[in-house]
Amino acid sequence: MQTNEMNVLLAVFCVVSIFQLCHGVSSSGECYFNAKASCEHNGRVFDIGEAWIDDECFQCVCFEPFGVGCCEHGKQPVDYPPWCEAIRKPDSCTVAVVMKANHKLPCLFGGKSRLWKSENDPLF
Template sequence: MECHFNSRALCVFEGRHYSLGETWMDNACMQCTCLHPVGVGCCETVHRPVDFPAWCEVRVEPVTCKVSLVQAADPRLPCSPGEDIKDPSHGSLQLQQQLNG
């Protein structure tokens, strides 16, 4: 989980004004709180996976804040590290070895 604080913010976010202690969710799934006069503090609301293959990446849907693992080479495809799927960048080499073997 990450948090960041913007001490220059005056509780204005995307053109909207917020009162002291008021909280809201931004488009990046961050929950923000007005801490005037300190500024605005925002924290992630999603739990991101940390242990997954290098050929996968974390995708967070902006509206639903749903977290999923997708293949970096083709984000339309899910990444299932628990299955017998190997790194897609080496797939053609493995197939060629099987055909020649």
């Protein structure tokens, strides 16, 4: 095999690997691969195979020199009533399902849900 063919096969292998890795991290999230991205985040340079979580809650893996593959970090709730909504807690990657009318109240529906301890212990 020629060098170009080997590089293409290696790149395809890397892309397939990132999507397999991301599937294990989050079965309901989206993934992308950026062939032009560098393996630098917040001033730190990552080596091939190292991972980090970016500001938009994507877990990224360095595949230098081929680029960076990223998948959503964590699971997104999908089955909740229309009077509730899923929102990301400020400055974290944690998603909570809360009442649309009052984001300090958790959405309680069907089954057993954890209640907050007191009025002084809101979600946000």
